[in-house]
Amino acid sequence: MQTKLLGFNPQDLSTAGKLIRDGQLVAFPTETVYGLGANALDVAAVRSTYVAKGRPSDNPLIVHVWHGDQIYDIASYVSPLAQKVIDNLMPGSVTIVLPKKPIIDDCITAGLDTVAIRMPKSQQARDFLRYADVPVTAPSANTSSRPSPTTWQRVQEDMDGKIAAILCGDNCRVGIESTVLDLTEQPRILRPGVVTADMLEDVLGCHVEVITDPKSKVNSPGVRYKHYAPNVPxxxxxxxxxxxxxxxxxxxxxxxxxxxxxxxxxxxxxxxxxxxxxxxxxxxxxxxxxxxxxxxxxxxxxxxxxxxxxxxxxxxxxxxxxxxxxxxx
CATH class of the missing domain: 3.40.50.11030 (Threonylcarbamoyl-AMP synthase, C-terminal domain)
Incomplete structure (x- = not known):
């Protein structure tokens, strides 16, 4: 497979969106790290993400949206606390875990009845997602266990020949993955990020627990296995x-x-x-x-x-x- 290098112009964005709808994989920038996008409504496309990354399929994926209305198509219930996060911190570098609708297949959630949802702050990411016109799963666009890519060139190192296209956008401003916030019960941070517990408590008006025991993080993407490791000790x-x-x-x-x-x-x-x-x-x-x-x-x-x-x-x-x-x- 020849991996196309695409820019952020209407023609290339249209090409990238069609590739997603056709079941192909497209890497794209967010403000945190580059993501490896697949059509969240296409089971075969989602499963191909695991193959490209060499990622275990029992590790949940985050579903990315460009507009808040899409959240209600994916989540079966949006609590008042979740609504506060949506209204005050989205678009942003925070992922919320909510009960899922049947439209989200178990291969995305690792068999869980919850789904992780994010609306990136990056305008380039949201432009791509708008052109895709479907919810998009997107783990980091690197070989599993490797440091997450924050430039398109690092995506190319790991994914050239494995995916259909790379959208060559800006370097990532934040540089580490989004905060993952479980809102199915009392608010719990399952993966820390630039959106901190103090920031969330200011918005929610209640205590936010930070989970440090890996056994308590089973419904969070990106916490189960070895991560971020360079190729040297x-x-x-x-x-x-x-x-x-x-x-x-x-x-x-x-x-x-x-x-x-x-x-x-x-x-x-x-x-x-x-x-x-x-x-x-x-x-x-x-x-x-x-x-x-x-x-x-x-x-x-x-x-x-x-x-x-x-x-x-x-x-x-x-x-x-x-x-x-x-x-x-």
Whole structure:
């Protein structure tokens, strides 16, 4: 299969929309990461997503819409709390989990009676979804377990020859996946993101629980399996301890390895290989997956350090810990 590279002009958007309606896969940008789109009403198309990604089929998918009215075609019940999120935070980087209608097949929800729904903030994403004119499932457009792509070039690395087209849009501004909020009972964050618990509590006027036990996240996309891992080993340090980082780096070089330090203050590490992780939480998130994909091509071990403890930083740490396969030094 030859993967087409499409732009954001009416002709190419029309082509991308028709490909979706014809059961093909099209990658497209959102403000969080690039998604791998399929017609949510076409079971064969949805199942082909799992094949292209090498993703287990018992991992739910998020259904993307361009307009709020589509939510009521998908969800069997929209609670007053869910309506508050829709009215105040959508379009945005938040996914809501609601009871599903029969129109949504079990292959999307991994057999669950709930569906995850998102209306992206990205105008490019919503333009594509409008041209598709159907709800679109879209996990991140990468090979399963790899760092999520935040540029169309990274999508091409993983998906060239496997999917019909890539919409070559903007680099992703947020850089990590959406917050997943379960609203089937009391509000629970199943996957953290840029929309934090404090932000949700301000909108909802009630407590929002943040679930940290993986066994409690069975109805959330993107939390069940190994995620975000570069192709080289990775370790994570959480306090910005320069001495510890230097010692670990030097130990690796003594074994003949060529490591790199992905750190907050590269100037503190002398002649060692370094790359800045970012000066703000927003910069760290925006560049995290791109940094991992870049460094895996140049070095054979990544040592990351991140000491921020803001609420948004906890969402970033969620990705870093999993990228390092929970290897904390």
């Amino acid at each position: 990775m370790a994570l340090e959480l306090n910005g301890d320069v001495r510890k980082l230097c010692d670990y780096y030097d130990e690796l070089t003594s074994k003949g390895l060529n490591p790199v330090l992905l750190v907050e203050h590269p100037d503190l590490f002398g002649e060692r290989n370094t790359r800045p992780i970012g000066e703000t939480d927003e910069a760290v998130a925006q560049n995290l997956f791109e940094n991992l994909r870049l460094l895996e091509k140049q070095y054979d071990y990544i040592i990351a350090s991140y000491s921020s403890r803001t609420e948004f930083a906890e969402s970033i740490l969620n990705r870093l810990v999993r990228s390092a396969s929970h290897h904390i030094i």
